[in-house]
Amino acid sequence: MAVRKFSRQRQSILEYLMQTTAHPTAETVYLHVREQYPNISLGTVYRNLNLLAEEGKIVRLTYGGSERFDGNLKPHNHFICKTCGNILDLEISSLEHINTLAGVGFGGRVEGHIIYFYGVCEECLKRC
Ligand SMILES: [Zn+2]
Ligand SMILES: [Zn+2]
Numbered sequence: 058m059a060v061r062k063f064s065r066q067r068q069s070i071l072e073y074l075m076q077t078t079a080h081p082t083a084e085t086v087y088l089h090v091r092e093q094y095p096n097i098s099l100g101t102v103y104r105n106l107n108l109l110a111e112e113g114k115i116v117r118l119t120y121g122g123s124e125r126f127d128g129n130l131k132p133h134n135h136f137i138c139k140t141c142g143n144i145l146d147l148e149i150s151s152l153e154h155i156n157t158l159a160g161v162g163f164g165g166r167v168e169g170h171i172i173y174f175y176g177v178c179e180e181c182l183k184r185c
Contacts, residue, residue, distance in 0.1 A: 066094055067105045074115050074128030080135070080144040082125055118144065120173055138178035145178060 073089050074081070081089070087102040106126055110117040116127040120137060125144055134147040152172065160167040 066090065066097055066101065067109065069093055070102065070105050071109055071114055071128065074109075074126055076128070078129070078146055080118060080125040080127050082123065086126060135173055136178070137173055137175040138181055139175055140177050140181040143178055143180075147174060 070086060070090055073086060079085070083103050083106055084099070086106065087097070087099045090102060091097055106115070106117075109115045110126070114128075114130075116130065118125040118127055118135065129146065132151065132153075134149055134152065136145045136147050137143075138145070152170070155170060155172075156167045159170065
């Protein structure tokens with residue numbers, strides 16, 4: 058029974074992350090999932106987020122000591138607003154060739170990269 062309940066909660070966390078582009082924190086996910094499962098604890102949400110990230114069903118974004126979660130598994134890049142702290146998806150063409158660039162003159166094998174773009178988002182620009 059408990060197992061089934063857990064997986065339903067996990068499914069609901071996953072569904073929430075797949076329909077939002079807000080890259081929520083664990084706390085935001087918790088507040089959302091709690092509407093559906095009032096007895097869920099923040100610890101359970103953390104555990105499920107970790108599991109989903111380990112299973113490769115969601116992406117964990119870490120920057121400046123804070124963690125955000127993304128249900129969009131398509132390769133894409135992120136922009137961090139210095140003013141409001143929001144993380145936005147950037148629609149830019151693939152940067153895969155920088156792996157090749159990084160490998161020039163390097164004896165090892167470059168398999169990937171993590172890039173964050175940052176600045177001020179459109180909403181914050183409008184506000185000033
Ligand atoms: Zn902003
Ligand atoms: Zn994203």
